[in-house]
Amino acid sequence: MKITAIDIKHYLLPLDPPFKAAWDPNPRKKFASTIVKVHTDEGITGIGSGDLMTGFEGHEHLFIGKDPFEIERHAQVIYNIDFHYGRCWSLDLALWDLMGKATGQPVYKLLGGRSNKLLAYASNGEIVEPEVRAERAQLFIEQGFKAMKIRFHHADVRDDIKVVEEVRKAVGNKIEIMIDANQGWKMPWDTEGTWDLKKAYQVAKELEQLGVFWLEEPLPHHDFRGLAKLREMTGIRIAGGEMNRRLHDFVELNRLGALDVYQPDVALSGGITYTKKIADLVQADGAWFSPHTWTNGIGVLANLHLAAAVSHCPYLEFPYDPPSWSDDRRDFVMANKLKVDSDGYLNLSDAPGLGIELDEEALERYAYKHVYVGES
Structure with missing residues (x-):
């Protein structure tokens, strides 16, 4: 199994009424999320998410063509990227979701x-x-x-x-x-x-x-x-x-x-x-x-x-x-x-991977930026 592409999409949910977070004096009128999908040549896709993931984009090529089960290698590369740029661990979550789906096991097992x-x-x-x-x-x-x-x-x-x-x-x-x-x-x-x-x-x-x-x-x-x-x-x-x-x-x-x-x-x-x-x-x-x-x-x-x-x-x-x-x-x-x-x-259910089911209608409604990197 090889990673063929990494798909990164950002979403923004309007908050009305705003959320008045205790740690932020400015009422929050929007809530941002990122969805990361890791695609493979066997048709299995892993899904992860986090915040805006601003530090990762532009480094997807470091994973294309690799075996997703080389998780220690991938985590070390993400750790290196994280030092230089910012939080980008959604990719690690997607890889674990992918490994669970590939083995037919929930990640907790x-x-x-x-x-x-x-x-x-x-x-x-x-x-x-x-x-x-x-x-x-x-x-x-x-x-x-x-x-x-x-x-x-x-x-x-x-x-x-x-x-x-x-x-x-x-x-x-x-x-x-x-x-x-x-x-x-x-x-x-x-x-x-x-x-x-x-x-x-x-x-x-x-x-x-x-x-x-x-x-x-x-x-x-x-x-x-x-x-x-x-x-x-x-x-x-x-x-x-x-x-x-x-x-x-x-x-x-x-x-x-x-x-x-x-x-x-x-x-x-x-x-x-x-x-x-x-x-x-x-x-x-x-x-x-x-x-x-x-x-x-x-x-x-x-x-x-x-x-x-x-x-x-x-x-x-x-x-x-x-x-x-x-x-x-x-x-x-x-x-x-x-x-x-x-x-x-x-x-937790026994669904393979993380057990994520995305709301496709909501994703279509709230999408605002898309990055897709595949094999050249």
């Missing part, structure tokens, strides 16, 4: 097959009033969720803590609460300071009293030693790593014992191939692997395959904050929208 399901935690995206967040938490419980994540980003962190207090008062211990402090990375125009170790510790102490399951990104993603110190100072789990793009970052984070929960996203920082290496590394030392999944439904699905196959963490992130962030918005490129079952699980 190729990766280890530990399980075919994981509990989802409802990962909220907006800043809303404490009473509104508490009402939505009640709805999550009714839908089967056993955990949720609240994002911080008020000007005064005490207002963020009030949200957690209100939710805890409303739901008691019926649902686990994670907190994302969003201090790990910044939007391009954001020049404000981030938390220092002392502030992170003070917040962690407050959240520990509220029974918070983990505190995510309490310090900048490059402050490995600060994260390690914070982890030693507090009893709450410290999570992070979603925007650490290079393998050596995770080697050093793990060496320092910086995190309890490691969150590399297969669509953004390593693909399935390199992220599995990270998961194996950190879990061998007793930490958890629970990937960030906030791209689109295909990204969630790809992360689910790897996490179900290898993760010891009981939960997987599920971007969900209706009505502003719904299944239809997140999964607009997919025919079958992802949903949790009545017990709060995300389930």
